[in-house]
Amino acid sequence: MKPEDLLQRLSPTHTQKCTVGCPVLDRFLGGGIPCNSITELVAESGCGKTQISLQLLLSAQLPTSLGGLSGSSIYLYSESPFPVRRLHQLSSSFPTLHNPLDKILTHPLHSAHHLFDVLSQLDSLLSSRRDTPSSPPIKLIVIDSIAALFRFEFENNPRDLKQRSGLFFRISSKLKEQARRFGLAVVVINQVVDVMNDSDGLRIGNSTCLYTSERKVCAALGLSWANCVNTRLFLSRQEERIAREVNGDDGFSTQTRRFIRVAFAPHLPDSYCEFVITGEKIFGLER
């Protein structure tokens, strides 16, 4: 048993990161999504968590010189049918990639236990995959979404809650082990729950609760899951009414603004960044 020499790493001054495909967002994230640990994206539906992760599936294929991981990726999904059209649409803004959709493996998930089984089976896939130009090694795992798997299977009683949290830690431990062994970036998507009472809830990270679409929310799955992720990013949206003059009449149109904020991260300060989703691309706005 030997300690790791921190200076002997691939890059001694930085953890390897995977670009999200936009320089502004990359700068906000200190280079991108870190490898060897779990990054969680938390948001209500319609904020763009799936959008960002789809773009990530593509940007992970970029060569390391462009901030990517030059690897394939795995997308495990539990909610909607896999948004393959949207992925194809986004791939048009990555003209340098050759057949990008071939390098994205997908698998549906039925339950939390099923996720654990799939992860265990991944071990052999992760270690056996040979490095060829048509199928580079897997460097990214996206789970969309973890909350959907857990929200219905367990009851709200002490016994089930204990089982649930045990399973959280098992899944997280497996993911972290694979992230570490194979140098993967792991992105887990989580939903939000409304904060009902006005009393001070449990504060996790940089604020007690977060506002999105004028709702007061916090991340789903509670405190024990929060212990399982290394970095938590919170996405929010807010509708803004913009006064507009139409043919002499005052009218309003609404515009959606989206923000990404660091809830907690070992390497990032409390900060936020506005971002925009268009037909071809997701990108950050300079402040």
Add this chain to the structure above:
Amino acid sequence: MEVSSLPISASLRAKLISGGYTSISSLFSVSHSDIARDLKISENEALEILRVASQRRGSERSNGTSSIVNGAQSAWEMLNEEKSLGHITTSCSELDDILGGGISCKEVTEIGGVPGIGKTQLGIQLAVNVQIPMDYGGLQGKAVYIDTEGSFMVERALQIAEACLEDMREYHGFLKRDLQACQVNMQPKDFLENIFYFRVCSYTEQIAVVNYLEKFISEHKDVKVVIIDSITFHFRQDFDDMALRTRLLGGMALKLMKLAKKYTLAVILLNQVTTKYTEGQYQLTLALGDSWSHACTNRVILYWNGNERYAYIDKSPSVRSAAAAYSVTGRGIRSSVSNYKRVKML
């Protein structure tokens, strides 16, 4: 001094020498039952050997403060020794104050709090601060960092090391003394070189590393802090046999405590919080249960108070319970901004 000079029977003397106890000093750190077992002699004979040996030792020392039992210390000796022991600063003076000068060497300190409160930040800060040279009031030691969660980020360690160096340079300029010999010529990267980093991915690995530490530290005696970030993570996955978990954790705590004593180093165990169901309501407590709460010498709880981070001394044999604000900045752990303002206003 040789064992052969002791006034004991020739057969006992021969047994002692063949058992490897050649010098009198080798008898000081063993108990009579150890000797009895090793040499296959009666306990009374072993006691007699130790009595003779400690007499000889007592006559050797002019002040003659020999202890009743070998290896025991008087409280006075302990007090003197404790005064000479160093502390590791947390870089937040208020936090240092309530801790009695910083994190104590020779002790196991548990630090817990919710995700995002700054446990890992404090861990990295201590791994850097332990390396502050003696001329700057530091311990000039090295750090062992056992990462069970994967939250240790090299770039963050570098940032904190850079800020620590800047502070040292500032202090150096402030003193304006001729400290040529200890001019700060360290580089941020040197700090990384002195952090021995272990990444463990399961609880078996964690136990293995803790068992291996004894050997590792005996080869690297300049290690002055061992940080486990976190002690908890691998022990929260469906342990069916809770008694086994308690035993494993207890055994690990004992080993770490022994290490802390033997090599005069500080052990920092980071812990998570969990909700505990008592009397019909959920309460926040540190994880791993009640029996674990006895395992550490000191217990510090980190929590949010409004928008400020606070540290609270929950348990300590030497300092009283108190709370202090701290903040996590780009430069690492520092005094809370509001405290800073208060000082300025005064």
